[in-house]
Amino acid sequence: MRIAVINPNTTASMTASIGAAARAAASPGTEILAVNPQSGPASIEGYWDEAYSVPGLLVEIARAERAGVDAHIIACFDDTGLEAARCAAAAPVIGIGEAAFHLGSLLGHRFSVVTTLSRSIPAIETNLLKYGLDRRCARVRASEVPVLELENPASDAAAKISAEIERAKLEDHAEAIVLGCAGMADLAARLSAKHGLPVVDGVAAAVKLAEALAALGLRTSKIGGYAPPLPKAFAGGAPEGAPGR
Amino acid sequence: MRIAVINPNTTASMTASIGAAARAAASPGTEILAVNPQSGPASIEGYWDEAYSVPGLLVEIARAERAGVDAHIIACFDDTGLEAARCAAAAPVIGIGEAAFHLGSLLGHRFSVVTTLSRSIPAIETNLLKYGLDRRCARVRASEVPVLELENPASDAAAKISAEIERAKLEDHAEAIVLGCAGMADLAARLSAKHGLPVVDGVAAAVKLAEALAALGLRTSKIGGYAPPLPKAFAGGAPEGAPGR
Amino acid sequence: MRIAVINPNTTASMTASIGAAARAAASPGTEILAVNPQSGPASIEGYWDEAYSVPGLLVEIARAERAGVDAHIIACFDDTGLEAARCAAAAPVIGIGEAAFHLGSLLGHRFSVVTTLSRSIPAIETNLLKYGLDRRCARVRASEVPVLELENPASDAAAKISAEIERAKLEDHAEAIVLGCAGMADLAARLSAKHGLPVVDGVAAAVKLAEALAALGLRTSKIGGYAPPLPKAFAGGAPEGAPGR
Amino acid sequence: MRIAVINPNTTASMTASIGAAARAAASPGTEILAVNPQSGPASIEGYWDEAYSVPGLLVEIARAERAGVDAHIIACFDDTGLEAARCAAAAPVIGIGEAAFHLGSLLGHRFSVVTTLSRSIPAIETNLLKYGLDRRCARVRASEVPVLELENPASDAAAKISAEIERAKLEDHAEAIVLGCAGMADLAARLSAKHGLPVVDGVAAAVKLAEALAALGLRTSKIGGYAPPLPKAFAGGAPEGAPGR
Amino acid sequence: MRIAVINPNTTASMTASIGAAARAAASPGTEILAVNPQSGPASIEGYWDEAYSVPGLLVEIARAERAGVDAHIIACFDDTGLEAARCAAAAPVIGIGEAAFHLGSLLGHRFSVVTTLSRSIPAIETNLLKYGLDRRCARVRASEVPVLELENPASDAAAKISAEIERAKLEDHAEAIVLGCAGMADLAARLSAKHGLPVVDGVAAAVKLAEALAALGLRTSKIGGYAPPLPKAFAGGAPEGAPGR
Amino acid sequence: MRIAVINPNTTASMTASIGAAARAAASPGTEILAVNPQSGPASIEGYWDEAYSVPGLLVEIARAERAGVDAHIIACFDDTGLEAARCAAAAPVIGIGEAAFHLGSLLGHRFSVVTTLSRSIPAIETNLLKYGLDRRCARVRASEVPVLELENPASDAAAKISAEIERAKLEDHAEAIVLGCAGMADLAARLSAKHGLPVVDGVAAAVKLAEALAALGLRTSKIGGYAPPLPKAFAGGAPEGAPGR
Secondary structure: OEEEEEOOOOOHHHHHHHHHHHHHHOOOOOEEEEEOOOOEEOOOOOHHHHHHHHHHHHHHHHHHHHOOOOEEEEOOOOOOOHHHHHHHOOOOEEEHHHHHHHHHOOOOOOEEEEEOOHHHHHHHHHHHHHHOOHHHEEEEEEOOOOHHHHHOOOOOHHHHHHHHHHHHHHHHOOOEEEEEOHHHHHHHHHHHHHHOOOEEEHHHHHHHHHHHHHHOOOOOOOOOOOOOOOOOOEEOOOOOOOOOO | OEEEEEOOOOOHHHHHHHHHHHHHHOOOOOEEEEEOOOOEEOOOOOHHHHHHHHHHHHHHHHHHHHOOOOEEEEOOOOOOOHHHHHHHOOOOEEEHHHHHHHHHOOOOOOEEEEEOOHHHHHHHHHHHHHHOOHHHEEEEEEOOOOHHHHHOOOOOHHHHHHHHHHHHHHHHOOOEEEEEOHHHHHHHHHHHHHHOOOEEEHHHHHHHHHHHHHHHOOOOOOOOOOOOOOOOOEEOOOOOOOOOO | OEEEEEOOOOOHHHHHHHHHHHHHHOOOOOEEEEEOOOOEEOOOOOHHHHHHHHHHHHHHHHHHHHOOOOEEEEOOOOOOOHHHHHHHOOOOEEEHHHHHHHHHOOOOOOEEEEEOOHHHHHHHHHHHHHHOOHHHEEEEEEOOOOHHHHHOOOOOHHHHHHHHHHHHHHHHOOOEEEEEOHHHHHHHHHHHHHHOOOEEEHHHHHHHHHHHHHHHOOOOOOOOOOOOOOOOOEEOOOOOOOOOO | OEEEEEOOOOOHHHHHHHHHHHHHHOOOOOEEEEEOOOOEEOOOOOHHHHHHHHHHHHHHHHHHHHOOOOEEEEOOOOOOOHHHHHHHOOOOEEEHHHHHHHHHOOOOOOEEEEEOOHHHHHHHHHHHHHHOOHHHEEEEEEOOOOHHHHHOOOOOHHHHHHHHHHHHHHHHOOOEEEEEOHHHHHHHHHHHHHHOOOEEEHHHHHHHHHHHHHHHOOOOOOOOOOOOOOOOOEEOOOOOOOOOO | OEEEEEOOOOOHHHHHHHHHHHHHHOOOOOEEEEEOOOOEEOOOOOHHHHHHHHHHHHHHHHHHHHOOOOEEEEOOOOOOOHHHHHHHOOOOEEEHHHHHHHHHOOOOOOEEEEEOOHHHHHHHHHHHHHHOOHHHEEEEEEOOOOHHHHHOOOOOHHHHHHHHHHHHHHHOOOOEEEEEOHHHHHHHHHHHHHHOOOEEEHHHHHHHHHHHHHHOOOOOOOOOOOOOOOOOOEEOOOOOOOOOO | OEEEEEOOOOOHHHHHHHHHHHHHHOOOOOEEEEEOOOOEEOOOOOHHHHHHHHHHHHHHHHHHHHOOOOEEEEOOOOOOOHHHHHHHOOOOEEEHHHHHHHHHOOOOOOEEEEEOOHHHHHHHHHHHHHHOOHHHEEEEEEOOOOHHHHHOOOOOHHHHHHHHHHHHHHHHOOOEEEEEOHHHHHHHHHHHHHHOOOEEEHHHHHHHHHHHHHHOOOOOOOOOOOOOOOOOOEEOOOOOOOOOO
16 A cells, blocks of 8 residues: 655655654555655745645645555645645545544543644634534644754754643643644654653554555545536646646 | 735636626725736636635735735635635735625524535535534525636526525525625625525625725734744745745 | 614713714714613613613614614624614614624634623623624623723723733633723724734724625515514504504 | 413413413412513514513513512513523523423423424524524424414414424424424423324423422522622613612 | 432442432422442442443333333433433433533523542533533533542531532632532532522432423423334343333 | 454344454454453344443453453444443444544545434434534434344345435435444445445444554543543442452
8 A cells, every 4th residue: 555645845854754754653565655845835834834835735646646546644734735635636635633633532532732833723723623523622732832843853842742731631631632743743652651641643643544544445525525626727827637637 | 995806716807797896895985906816727616726726816915915905805705715815914804705604694594605516515614614604504505507607698597596595595594695606796686686685795795894894904813823924945936925025 | 874873771971982983983974873762771781781771772773764774783792682673674783792793703713802791791602602603702701890980081991901801812812802892992993002913892893894784785684583573462552663653 | 389470472361371371380389470561562473572572571570579489480482581580580580492492302302393483483593502402402493373373263273383293203303392482382282192202381391490490499690690780870760670779 | 299219329328318319309299219229339430330330220210110100310410321211211211410400501601510520520521512501511620529428427528519619600600500419419508508609409400300391291202212122132131121021 | 453343232143244344344464353242132223222232342341451452343333332441441442433433524524324223313413422523424314224134135225225325415415424333334335336425334444443543552541531440349249340350
């Protein structure tokens, strides 16, 4: 089985880390193709960054489709471009945010999310509402660690995230924690042991859900909102992956 | 007062119609600047089309900001790119979908929406959920009229839409109707008279809400999810409107 | 265009202030008729006061209808008697509470309300639930300033309200503020500047929404809950505005 | 124990019927005082009628309080003036609508309501939402029988109501029925036998809940929204029951 | 009238206390049969204990049915086995948790629950959600008093519960309190007087609701989820109360 | 990896079919232990049957725990005893109902459920509400095929289920289907091909989610509602699996 893991930002070192995390979670026999768009922002911190990462993401989805992958993963916790990617792909598509929310809800009555910057909280809360899992989330918390700082070993990112987990236990009565950024993948096991509750990383969660759907032959429904794009004129030229191109 | 009305698709004739509808709704002294992106799909029918229209839309927002407009309107019923546009603009931004939902909820207990294609229903339902007005909407209905067919006087678009309004009265007990496409703007008054209930067009509704916010000096909050984009590296070059560019 | 602004309490000085606030918000060409009932409580602080202000309010609605106004505004933040007024009027009717909630939800993900007394919180929360905008409101806060104390320049009302706004930013993560009393209209601009976020006054918001509906010819639906009153016997004599009277 | 049953409309024959229904439901030792206001509409069919019945209703509440009743019942299915009455009374107050909803939710997963006119549906749906029991209600249905026609033995009111119950079983999968008007009290047992499911009459339900609260010494909380009215000036004279009068 | 009050745990002294509380709440002429299962856990503190108490509870329901009781009460605040008991009984069945929630919602806008251990909070929150009354509950609080410690006069149980009520007033703005354990029945009146707000005990509440349904001839609907068990093979022998046995 | 698949009813032939379905879905290297309780009902069709299957189910959970399995699956679509099993087990526990709902929500905006008998609909709807996925479910439909009839090749079970799927597409606008009984596992692929939309079987879905959690080392949180049972006296003897036994 081959799974495309698409980091929608353009920071190659982060793509490599995400790829490693995905491979660590993958079953034997699953090949992980970790890629990122050729153009777009170096990190995704808010709606505006999201908007500019989606076209490049969709190009990567189209290429992975042509390469015949069995599933796609969008490796940004905002699930950037998820709906559009589902329209574009025949293979199933999983966002790391939704993956973590779904697994987190199997482990306790309520989970809290610990993400990077406050400005990302509304988008995450809106996603929880869309997925229906808002009632299962006690609170979305920000550690105020910028995305790319997570890659800096000299930063105190892990300590700040750990402090938020402690608050989530005490103040939110959270029974499980969801880590709210692809760049936090390597912290899950350590934080789980430290705090004595399950800590879910979205990259690993998405790999397992993608493997699950692919193994069961379950593909995105094409009879409603995720129907394939209709052929139509494109000013400035149709993008790679457009119908008929 | 100057208001930018941005049709996020690239069909200039539709931009002209939308501009005319906006001018018909505008107060004396309000100047309407109706534009559309230079690149992107000719119509927006689903999530994939949306994704490719947003970058061009944001360029238009950036240009209108530089031109000093008092408010922006996104003239696609899906409220394409609304959150990203709010990050990008200092002036307030209104989507025609949300505008119609808000005014519709002031006119009766429940409204029904009549849109173009079935494939657009999930995105509209998701927007209603995000805005909180899902409980005020009895049902989102599709007339199965493609967007660009609305411009064809030989089509039976008006008859199909009228038939759905009749069903909304009988089956949904809707007290008001929201027309679910920027291309339906000229039908509202006629359908209201025919069916004996208020019919809200999003373009006109958005013009009045944009005038309202601008007149009252109310601008998008910048302390949460709509904070301005952070300066950062952009592979392939930062887009027009990026911070520092 | 003529808009009736009805202060449902009987304190004429407050009616004058509300009228001034409404005129400040009105477009050129809009005439504001600020009135209050001849009988009823001097201020509305709870459900019981509301009940006794409604009959007088409806008389004013009936008079304004006969005078041919284009829209009515109910200038109490509880939206006192809104549904009954919609039954009684052909012209659209807007409550200042709902007006502020709708505009507030266009400016940020969540707003908090700062009102007068704690006893008013349940009625405001119930209105948010009815309108569907409860999910958009982070919290309803009381400043514990009585309504009529707002008119006393020697009171520390503004300081108390400002302190609640600060708490709403810190504790509720509110991105916008809605002022929860018609008597706070003159504070909005100053508090917005001080706290760096949009502050919505309901009187101004209602004027703009009333102008919007009237300009677009949108009137309350008469085919459901807001159908006109049925003619019927009235013990003690039918009130002014009753059908057939 | 003495319970005031207040029919908020002014039709004395209906008050008598409601009193009889209340006595049939009352425990031995419970005295029912059935009254109606001296002024106001002959029936309550919509928000406007409601508004004009509340002042008279509150006068009756004040009188019954002075007479030392143990509980009050508001015998209109809209629960007309319930919140204001709770502020005015020390004894607990029960609306027949809420009473029927609460008992109905103890008998099956979902109940449907069969009321009089369509125009009353929005108010009933709004009450269900306020009480929190909207998820327990499958549908609110109108029989299109006017309130006072229920008293006409020559009408086909019972047959129309029975037909709606049959539809509620088939179409709504309702497991129980709530009759949506005080004037339907005498139909409950017969319709229950005919349709083979529990049918709840609000008058009887309210009598039992009022007896329950009174027997247990449970009275309305006075520390929030139902706090007693504040003393204040009243233009035109304070009503009977005003604080200090 | 005869009402079976079934304590689903096997602590006879607690059954006796619950019986006494039920008799104190019962109307003249109501006979209370207080029983507990012959096998099962000594207290119910979490889902696992619940599961092992239900079969014994259902045996007691079957016996009480054969004895011809008019209603059943399940005297554990988790409403242990309520749905299964409703399938098994012709007479109505009331849980003390749901009874307290329903009465509590008639007394104020929001109530808070004070229960025993934190581990019981999720089950109570889930019940509130099922019943539809979650919006009426401000918060479920744990006093961290184990169930059987409530019977120990030397414990500081009452003080701990009182402290939580104080917090509920200050922090939750609760207008009423629901005591979250059958073993707290004797504390309600004292705590109500001390804190100046209504305090609802579930045992008393359930007695009154059971009397209400029985007096009105309202029985559980048998046409949906509470239909009687179907006859079928039982490995290990059918339990007492099985159809055909 | 070893996964216990526990059919909570006592029909061995159904356990064998479920085991086969689980093995077909399992990854290489996953061993499936399919068992059923020694005592209890032959099928689970309603709350009463559920209650009598749980103690036997918990014994099987305890045995599988001692055998050191990596995860447990409860193979009844009602997710019978799921919460109690989570308290009892250190390894994660998945219900086939919740598994199917979670995967179904990754494949389309809304899924419909097709189950066996109407009497099971309320329990399934309640589970959807508890899990938070009620908004993602368009409708729960009954085929009126009894559970054990699914094993009868001469029955028209498949045709009845297929007819309901067709109705779900047309009437519910469902984009995906969830099969609502463990006994339908072998129908999923065929029905998906026939109707052109994804069809999710809960047994297969649960196997993949159980593998996912086990592979990632994610175990049920033990700090809230799923804390291990407390040691306590058990009248009639503590069951197998009780703490300290």
